[in-house]
Amino acid sequence: MLDPISYLKTLQDSGVTFFTGVPDSLLKEICSCITETVNQDNHVIAANEGAALGLSIGNYIGTGKLSLVYMQNSGLGNIVNPLLSLASPAVYGVPMLLMIGWRGEPGREDEPQHVHQGRVMVSMLEAMDVPVIILSENPIEANQQTKAAATQAHDIKGPVALVVRRGTFNKFKGGLQTSSDLQMCREEAITTAARLLEDDAAVICTTGMASRELFEFRARADVGHQRDFLTVGGMGHANQIALGLALARPDCSVYCFDGDGAALMHMGSMAIIGQSGCANLFHLIFNNGVHGSVGGQPTVCFSIDIPKIAIACGYASAERVETHEALVNSMSNARTKKGPTLIEVRVRPENRKEIGRPTTKPVENKLALMEFLRGQYSHG
Numbered sequence: 001m002l003d004p005i006s007y008l009k010t011l012q013d014s015g016v017t018f019f020t021g022v023p024d025s026l027l028k029e030i031c032s033c034i035t036e037t038v039n040q041d042n043h044v045i046a047a048n049e050g051a052a053l054g055l056s057i058g059n060y061i062g063t064g065k066l067s068l069v070y071m072q073n074s075g076l077g078n079i080v081n082p083l084l085s086l087a088s089p090a091v092y093g094v095p096m097l098l099m100i101g102w103r104g105e106p107g108r109e110d111e112p113q114h115v116h117q118g119r120v121m122v123s124m125l126e127a128m129d130v131p132v133i134i135l136s137e138n139p140i141e142a143n144q145q146t147k148a149a150a151t152q153a154h155d156i157k158g159p160v161a162l163v164v165r166r167g168t169f170n171k172f173k174g175g176l177q178t179s180s181d182l183q184m185c186r187e188e189a190i191t192t193a194a195r196l197l198e199d200d201a202a203v204i205c206t207t208g209m210a211s212r213e214l215f216e217f218r219a220r221a222d223v224g225h226q227r228d229f230l231t232v233g234g235m236g237h238a239n240q241i242a243l244g245l246a247l248a249r250p251d252c253s254v255y256c257f258d259g260d261g262a263a264l265m266h267m268g269s270m271a272i273i274g275q276s277g278c279a280n281l282f283h284l285i286f287n288n289g290v291h292g293s294v295g296g297q298p299t300v301c302f303s304i305d306i307p308k309i310a311i312a313c314g315y316a317s318a319e320r321v322e323t324h325e326a327l328v329n330s331m332s333n334a335r336t337k338k339g340p341t342l343i344e345v346r347v348r349p350e351n352r353k354e355i356g357r358p359t360t361k362p363v364e365n366k367l368a369l370m371e372f373l374r375g376q377y378s379h380g
Contacts, residue, residue: 001137004033004172010143011068014150016097018059019043020052021070022265026101028295029169031070035297036174045297048236048265049075053082056096066150069159070099072294073121074114074233083159084128093157097149098130102163112362113207113233125161134163180348183323186286187213187352189345190257192324193284194218196331200376201253202369203228204242206262207235208293209351210286214257215358226372230358230365236265239283243273246281249373253280253335260287260301267309273340274314281340282331283315288349296349310342318342 007030019038023031023045034043046052049071056067071079079098087094104110104118125132133149136142146162153160184192190213197203205211211230218225229245231238242256263270263285273283289302310318316339321327327345334341358365 001170002030002135002139002142002168003170004030005037006139007142007146007169008033008037010146011097014147015066015154016068016150017042017063017065018056018067019070020046020055020059020067021099022046022049022052022072022075023291023294023297024070024072024075024101024103025294026072026103026164026166027070027099027169028297029172030099031297032174032295033172034070036172045291045299047267049078050082051078053079053087053096057082057086057092057094060094060096066153067096068099069096070101072101073103073117074235076100076117076121076124080128083130087159088129089156089158094159095153095157096159097146097153098159098161099135100161100163102134102165105165108166111232111357117233122163130158131156131160132163133161134165135168137165137168180289182346182348184327184345184347185350186210186288186292186347187217187355188324189286189327189347190214191217192327193255193257193331193345196328197227197255198253201227201255202245202249202373203255203257204238204245205230205257206238206259207231207233208259208262209355210257210259212355212357213351216356224368225358225360225365226368228365229369230362232358232362236262236269238262239273240266240269242283243269243276243278243281246278247276250278250280252373252376253282255282255284258283258285259292260285260289260306261291261299263306264299264301270310270315270342271313274310274312276340278340279316279338282334283310283340283342285342285344286347287344288347290349292349292351302346306344307342315340315342318344320344320346322346 104114149160239256246254290296307318316337
């Protein structure tokens, strides 16, 4: 296995001077190492993977040096356009290294949302003419591969991918430290919100821990999961799924349980929601200030004013809450507004280690919600 500190030095010795990307659970040790040890001017945790590629291009224009863009393979979809239309040797010719966590690797058990992506990942990269190197767990071989990849990136004037399998990196001994005096953790806030919902309301819940926590709450309450759509993949798109459902079914209250990293990833979607005039859509962003599912790397969302952004986008109302009582009152008030509403719920960056995973298949989840909606509402 690779020591994160030693491998970071290998990257730097190979000419990498700038680091950017979106954290991944398979890369959490090296990402934590980069976050703690690289100067903030040389490391940016991006809103999404495509934006990270843009940051890398800009840094190269300014320095002529290599960047490392890290991501989970689910982020490939976000980089296709800037990779092929900007960084490609056929366009601007920008050398860089892509470090990609291989979720859903064939032959290894993984969650359902990663299976298809993992199976086609290498062929996707090859179809985009991106050289692929599967990073060795052997430090000497990994050192040689990385230096060769850096040389190749310069030679072809384009990206080269370093693919990382599960368990490639040892634990980073530093570890990110998070602390907060906020009253609620996310699971407590999600449980509170879920208990306040109308019996006939639908919930679109974002990817990661939030969906797992909602699923476990429903299981403990023994009320079934038919009201919830768990957006197990496609980070950042839950609020648009919620908007699509709310527009299609104006007779149904639709709640989006979103996360700060997810909302940040495609923040332009808030403008579309705000201008929709959709009074049956309630957008809750559970903001813990970190990418909690993949190692706790910080987001910028404790440093920005999400409610003001929502109001500027056209939401009928938006406010921030930090306590159980304020969340209860805010949800009650939201139902009186004539337009989409937003509640930013600031919560502690923590979650239970023993939290389970949904036991239903995604297609079962979808069909159960569709059946629930057919039973509760008529199409008129």
